Amino acid sequence: MRPKLNAQPNKSLIDGIATLQALATSPDPVGCRELARRLNIDSVKVNRLLKTLAYLGIARQTADRKYTAGPGMHVLAAQSLFASGLIRNALPVLENLRRFGHTVALGVLWQDNVSYLFHAPPGLEASRGLGRIGLLPATTSGIGIVLLSEYDDADIRELYQGRDIPMFPEGIEQLLAKLAEVRRLGYARVHVADDRDHHIVALSTGDPAHAGVAMSGWIPEAATAPLIEALRAAATEIGG
């Protein structure tokens, strides 16, 4: 599942990307020492990485010498989001799914997190649905569950070894049972145990699967089938 560490992993690149992400997810400009503290890396090192990113135009220094995202960040983002074509292909399909009056979402699994690329409750202007939510624990998300089910049990055990699993208080066996159910059905149906009594239905798209589509809202058992059918059509249209 997770690729093994290769012969000569480039540590500078690993730390550099971590810095890049920490910078990207910081809503306000940050100084190098504070960023270093967040990342638990030496501040001099972070400073040099930031200066390198600034040289590339990916970071930018504000008037008070703090760092923030630069134009290169947007270029990088635009390239990586749209070059693959995932979002561009998916958006019209997702808008079409909104006719059911439920929340529509598209997300990817990354390690044990889900990142939503699109997440729009009914009524929200479609263009506002982009990137509304950052990272969520995979097990709290319908898309996360359905994408986790693509891995085999050994991988899942390794991933969650020695850690609490959000939404699965009984631990790994409870999660594995859920994933087995998802594999059997071919889709995930998850009950959201809050006061709104919502359900999520989700399935995966892409070959190999790397993204998930979902609808959530008040979905009684009887209404599941047609929604799954619509999702399946959407998934094939998006993912090829």
Add this chain to the structure above:
Amino acid sequence: MRPKLNAQPNKSLIDGIATLQALATSPDPVGCRELARRLNIDSVKVNRLLKTLAYLGIARQTADRKYTAGPGMHVLAAQSLFASGLIRNALPVLENLRRFGHTVALGVLWQDNVSYLFHAPPGLEASRGLGRIGLLPATTSGIGIVLLSEYDDADIRELYQGRDIPMFPEGIEQLLAKLAEVRRLGYARVHVADDRDHHIVALSTGDPAHAGVAMSGWIPEAATAPLIEALRAAATEIGG
């Protein structure tokens, strides 16, 4: 203008990001040797960078061992695009600008290129306007011109030293004259010398300026003022 190369620039990070971008902009899966040829970097080095990116989940190997974008790429993209809030703030404003019936665009200047984050001709579904166009030479773009005008002449000379300037066959002086005009007016008005006889009006947003908004289409001299006014309102709303 362009940040100086610092004391200890991290070369691994520079090459790593170059590899990341090359991977992102490749529509099909690529092998490490081919990528190395495109980047003019040693193929063994590229291989190790790719394996590191794969370890991070940003790259992914296909069945035939070629490399393509992985889920981490989408996470990175989503984080960098939306964390800053630029796109999220801008989209509703841009949609509103489309009422004039012209092409509406939002872009950033990166080195001597412009990257469009949004570019929608009239009639196009708004959500399709995202990331339609990759990189364009800055001098061929209204947004590029208005963002270049934020730099002073010395920077511009350095940027284009010893190189041809697209759309400015007479060279650097012709470009500098145009930029001076833009600074005087406070916006760019550019004539697109093709058979459609279009004009672009563009102005910058953000403080310090790092993005540009533009409208293009058949815009006679007399119609410029109200468009500029609308753009200016949009720019302050987007950029703060």
Add this chain to the structure above:
DNA sequence: ATTGTCGTTGCTATATTAGTATCACATCAT
């Protein structure tokens, strides 16, 4: 078989980076 790719790794010299100490500049409370 031959020849050409391809991705990948072991090896070793050395270029590159890590971490110390230190600087100049802020801001704050004394």
Add this chain to the structure above:
DNA sequence: ATGATGTGATACTAATATAGCAACGACAAT
């Protein structure tokens, strides 16, 4: 003023992480 703390940034040197060579097995075309 004064000292104490914060910041970002750099020179220095030791040590380590990386570059580049050569080579491997796998595949494809000839």
